[in-house]
Amino acid sequence: MNHSNTPTRQYLNTFLLLILCMMSCENKQEEHKEDSGPNIIIIMADDLGYGDLSCYGSKLINTPNLDRMSEEGMKFTDFHSNGVVCSPTRAALLTGRYQQRSGIEGVVTAANHRSVGLAIEETTFADALKAKDYVTGIFGKWHLGYPEKYNPIYQGFDEFIGFVSGNVDYHSHIDQEAYEDWWKQNKLTKEEGYTTDLITEHALDFIKRHQQEKFILYISHEAPHYPLQGRQSKAFRVVGEPRARGPETETTVIYKEMIEVMDEGIGKIMDLLETLDLDENTLVFFCSDNGGTGYADNGKLRGTKGSVWEGGHRVPAIAWWPGKIKAGQINNDILMTMDIFPTMVNLTNGNNNTEFDGIDFTQTLFKNETIEDRYLFWRHKHSKDQKKVAVRNGTWKLVIQDADVSPELYDLNNDLSEKNNVASEFPGIAKRLLTQLRKWEKEVSENVKSVAP
Structure with a gap:
């Protein structure tokens, strides 16, 4: 009997066992991935009017990618920002509670509030999902504290690139009180580029790097908040010379471009998710932080940003999750920004000790079930x-x-x-x-x- 091939066969058998073990482990990881919940991407526009998207009736502004999200997902007609200005809504988004509970009821201004911010003791959605082994990232606008101690990396986010003020020059990245304001983690870092494009680029990079992990990504756009600047506009803010607004010419054209560039970036996000086969395991939710300004189209709504009329807080909102959210749905339930966090907790099978003011609207997303009537303030x-x-x-x-x-x-x-x-x-x-x-x-x-x- 010839035993010359015995070692070879033993090696071959060992190799095959290793392959089977690896495949088994991968399958278990994939099963765990499915069981632990989807990736979640929250995209927030800044000062976007209720009628500023073509899927919400705009005849001037072309938003094919947000239109596609609407056609392939769920469009909300009665979604509301918690605040009628920037910071309060962001506090409500992060905490799932009325912003009054965290003391952030107005704008955390660059001029008068440079020493304050969202208390570190608050539990944010990033804290909650990080505890569920999610990788957490935010790119863009923070606006919940200027001092380094209030930086997003201390509020549950693993990664942050962006600005902490209410707005920056889209090219020089200087805030309206003339401070440099572009951060990588908790360090001021210079980076060339148009703010909207940079936010998109960093978001795309985050998805690529973490495609094998569970992630929560908060894409916090500056657009279309002032200063009105397009890709080819000149920087006008410089350090040491406080200035809020630049030379505002061709405002309608520039405002249109700002929204369309944001929409272009959202299309890149959707395309990448599909390329990486992540789209069917990723919820993308888009909304605005408050109603539009005088530049915006708020449709039939009365009032603008800063008003408690509908024009100050009824905002566009769209949910997209291919294979999970039925395409082409229009939902008329009354929802608010603070409802997003409780919904995330349910989707990720998470436990959270925070007493939410918001509600979980998972059944609305999947079954278009009507939300129980409640008082909203x-x-x-x-x-x-x-x-x-x-x-x-x-x-x-x-x-x-x-x-x-x-x-x-x-x-x-x-x-x-x-x-x-x-x-x-x-x-x-x-x-x-x-x-x-x-x-x-x-x-x-x-x-x-x-x-x-």
Whole structure:
């Protein structure tokens, strides 16, 4: 009997066993990957108007990639930012709670709030998902604290490249108080490029590097917030010379370009997900941080950014997850920014000790089920003594624009533009809403130290 091939066969058998073990491990990893939840990408525009996307009715601005997201996913018609300005909405997104609870009720301004920020003790969605072994990244705008100690890397994010102020020159990356403001992790770092493109490039790189891991990616765009600058615009801010706005010419053309460049980048994100076969295991959610400014198209909505009218907080929102979210759906439920975090927790089978104000809307995404009716609130303090407030319940909305003005009541189903005050016709409804508003104001303000304003 010839035994000359025995060692070779032993090696071959050992090799085959190793291959089978590796395949088994990979399969188990893939099963674990599926069981532990999807990748999640949150894309937030800045000051985008309700009618600024072609899928929301714009005839001027072309947004084919966001249109595609809408066609292949779910478009929301009654989605609202928690705040009517930047910082409050971002605090609500990060914490899943009304921003009043973290003391960030107004803009964390570059001029007056350079020493404050979102408390490190707050539990953010990045903290929660990192505990579930997610890689966490944010690229773009932070606006929840200027000092290094409030940097996103101390708030649950593994990676951060972007700016911490409300806006920067899109080319020189200097804020309106004339400070350099482009960070890599917790270090100021110079980088050439148009802000919108840089945010997209870093997001794409993050996805490529972490394609074999679970990740949560927060793409926080500056566009279309002022200063109005396109790719070919000149930088105008320099260190030491505070300046908010540059020479604003051809504003309609530039504003259009800013949104279309952002849309172009979103298309690159979608294409990369498909190329890497990640699209069917990745939820992409797009929204704006508040309503549009005077440059924007808010459609039929009354008011703009800073107002508690619908134009200040009803924003475009789209969810895209091929194979999971049925294509071509339009959802009319009333949702808010603070609902995103609880939904993430459910999708990732996570546990979170935070008492959310927001709700999980997973069943809305997958089954288009109607959200249970609830009271929702907006309060914008534009100074310590002046505030605007609103409360919504179903079709009814109560608005108080000033402390000296009587509450106004609107039936949004029949009066989306908030033109006809019907408080005198439905005093009982007005009283009920006002009672709930006062109760909420007292509750969210108890034992809270204001950060901004």
